Amino acid sequence: MRLGIFGGSFSPVHFGHLLLAEYAREQLSLDEVWFVPAATPPHKLDQRLASDDDRVAMLQMAIAGNEAFTVCPLELERGGVSYTVDTLREIRTLVPDADLFLLIGGDSLADFSTWRSPDEICQMAAPAVMRRPGSPEPDWSVLAPYCSAERLASFAGNLVDVPGIGLSSTEIRRRCAAGQTIRYQTPRGVEMYIETKRLFGHPGV
Numbered sequence: 001m002r003l004g005i006f007g008g009s010f011s012p013v014h015f016g017h018l019l020l021a022e023y024a025r026e027q028l029s030l031d032e033v034w035f036v037p038a039a040t041p042p043h044k045l046d047q048r049l050a051s052d053d054d055r056v057a058m059l060q061m062a063i064a065g066n067e068a069f070t071v072c073p074l075e076l077e078r079g080g081v082s083y084t085v086d087t088l089r090e091i092r093t094l095v096p097d098a099d100l101f102l103l104i105g106g107d108s109l110a111d112f113s114t115w116r117s118p119d120e121i122c123q124m125a126a127p128a129v130m131r132r133p134g135s136p137e138p139d140w141s142v143l144a145p146y147c148s149a150e151r152l153a154s155f156a157g158n159l160v161d162v163p164g165i166g167l168s169s170t171e172i173r174r175r176c177a178a179g180q181t182i183r184y185q186t187p188r189g190v191e192m193y194i195e196t197k198r199l200f201g202h203p204g205v
């Protein structure tokens with residue numbers, strides 16, 4: 001099985017995430033994509049996220065109907081700071097025969113050297129990178145210190161060609177707090193969930 005692992009805060013999930021995951025599924029011939037909401041993302045220790053239950057509920061709504069997509073609760077169940085290396089170790093135990101692809105945005109690739117155990121991550125999973133508007137063009141050479149030249153070359157085909165999408169969870173949260181529309185930035189069900197539960201300072205309907 002070819003399995004895509006897509007980690008994030010998903011606070012909230014937006015169409016950028018969904019489009020990226022779908023293009024990655026198609027271009028990398030992935031059998032499944034697991035969305036892995038972080039308990040506490042390592043680089044966002046001071047950021048308040050929506051609750052675990054709310055983020056999972058929004059993700060479930062967003063991926064409904066796509067048989068290849070699943071929400072994986074491993075990091076929420078483990079709790080604490082969500083290091084990707086720990087998650088990949090667990091996934092390797094669960095599905096030892098799967099070829100793992102780690103789906104990350106171009107901004108995440110740029111700071112990959114600050115992640116915990118980047119060498120072990122590169123051994124366990126092949127990074128697959130998606131361009132992000134406003135972020136530098138993905139530069140695979142940041143991975144060079146962590147894997148052999150041969151393995152690095154094998155990642156070159158994993159640049160997912162996806163239309164640039166400027167959406168971000170930060171902007172959705174900012175718009176909610178300002179009482180501005182978030183329509184067409186996230187699936188309608190997620191938008192209504194945010195409104196009904198008054199997440200992110202949304203004034204409600």
Ligand SMILES: Nc1ncnc2c1ncn2[C@@H]1O[C@H](COP(=O)(O)OP(=O)(O)OP(=O)(O)O)[C@@H](O)[C@H]1O
Binds near residue numbers: 017020104166168
């Ligand atoms: N519009 C986008 N284009 C490319 N990659 C994206 C986009 N949005 C998110 N990603 C990638 O998806 C992964 C998970 O992102 P995350 O859940 O943190 O969303 P975010 O929109 O970046 O959130 P925030 O604005 O809170 O930082 C990261 O690897 C990030 O780079």
Ligand SMILES: O=C(O)c1ccc[n+]([C@@H]2O[C@H](COP(=O)([O-])O)[C@@H](O)[C@H]2O)c1
Binds near residue numbers: 009043085
């Ligand atoms: O393992 C790490 O050191 C590490 C450092 C930064 C980010 N990550 C993971 O990358 C994913 C996206 O992170 P973020 O900060 O863009 O929400 C999420 O799954 C994080 O757990 C992981």
